[in-house]
Amino acid sequence: MARFVTPLTGWIYQGVAGFEGHLEAEIGEWNVSWGNLYHGKALQEPVFWHQNIWLAPFQVEFDSISEAVKTLRGIQRNWSSVLYTQFRRGALIQSQLPPLSSKPRRFPWILPDVPIGAWTLVNSHTMIASAQCTSPFPGGIIVFEEDLAGPPSRAYLKLWEALVRCRTHPQPGERCLDAGASPGGWTWALARLGPEVIAVDRALLEERILTMPRVSFIKHDAFTLKPETIGPLDWLCCDVICYPSKLYEWISRWLDAGICRNFICTLKMQGTPDMETVRRFAAIPNSRIVHLYHNKHELTWMKTA
Ligand SMILES: C[S@@+](CC[C@H](N)C(=O)[O-])C[C@H]1O[C@@H](n2cnc3c(N)ncnc32)[C@H](O)[C@@H]1O
Known part of the structure; x- marks a missing residue:
């Protein structure tokens, strides 16, 4: 297990690409941001312009990739990375976690009732993660098998x-x-x-x-x-x-x-x-x-x- 696992107060809000300004206006202030992740207060008022909210964030100081993997695996099965830096190291960690299918889904698809955690690296030895998130999809992303012939628009x-x-x-x-x-x-x-x-x-x-x-x-x-x-x-x-x-x-x-x-x-x-x-x-x-x-x-x- 990793050397230090420290709970963080508040929530991490993952912005929607192109609409980060709307999220910033909703949350008002934040301690720190990494890419489009904003670490701020857990707000009483609902916030809408986000792709995901990390509800129980914690910080992990780790020495090796296997330590980082063990820490996440020790909590739950499903984890999805949101990387804005340390892409190679992040990909190595994700590759050692249980796989999450990235296959496009065929509709109608019944959403399984399992938690999907989210994590990121802020530097080569520090990870921020949360086992509980608001989005039921990995990283807030769902891709469908598209029908290119039937519908007249992608709406x-x-x-x-x-x-x-x-x-x-x-x-x-x-x-x-x-x-x-x-x-x-x-x-x-x-x-x-x-x-x-x-x-x-x-x-x-x-x-x-x-x-x-x-x-x-x-x-x-x-x-x-x-x-x-x-x-x-x-x-x-x-x-x-x-x-x-x-x-x-x-x-x-x-x-x-x-x-x-x-x-x-x-x-x-x-x-x-x-x-x-x-x-x-x-x-x-x-x-x-x-x-x-x-x-x-x-x-x-x-x-x-
Ligand atoms: C974004 S498009 C809808 C696309 C559609 N959902 C699809 O999947 O193909 C918006 C539609 O709203 C219609 N619209 C705008 N004002 C309307 C109104 N007051 N009553 C009915 N339709 C209206 C427009 O004619 C346009 O076809």
Whole structure:
């Protein structure tokens, strides 16, 4: 085992490439940063612009690679490196840890309920690690086997990721609304799971999506469609490009109507994110907001029954 293993107070926040500034604004201050890892306080307020949070960090002073490996292996099986320096040494350590599959996943993929730790090297003899992290994916990364022929856009990847994180997905016999559906990536992904899909957009769906079994299309402004007009839903999915406040207003109507069981909605941002609305979404009971690995300048709000 290593010479010194010292618990660190606070959390380590792993930023999202390109959006580190949003995370910095959320956490306010931090003791030290390594690459896009920020060691700061454990905050009471939720933080959204991160790829992962290391919830129980500790520092390891080690002499040899095998010592570093033994220390991690003595805690749990699964560890994933986040390296910003010491790449060769880091790769050697990772190669001696139990392998984590980096194979692209075929959807629908059931997320195993096992902890995945994270670690980094700050110099050749100092490692920072945490066995408990918020992301269920190694380093916050999930890669899917892509379908290059079926869907008309790659947007379906974020819906797949959201469904994997929900640990449930639409079933045959269920009813889904896909708002902001064109050109049809999400509708394609939903329809393949077997439910009825009502796609809504001001622009047309691609013909081959429109003709998929159980898909219907309404050319309409999604936000002027009333819940009572659509009727009970199992899933409301929304990827409309709009201000988050506009989406909040519409979703509130659905929540008040109480006729939809599950929600997956993209909160699209422009410039400085509207964090006030993000927090209002986050306060909706039994829901959460994450920055998915497949999200760009957007967050995903999810609520499951
Ligand atoms: C990012 S695209 C959706 C991509 C889609 N999820 C896919 O997988 O192919 C956003 C869509 O929102 C639609 N949109 C924007 N405002 C809308 C509104 N008020 N009502 C319905 N659709 C709207 C746009 O026409 C556009 O097709």
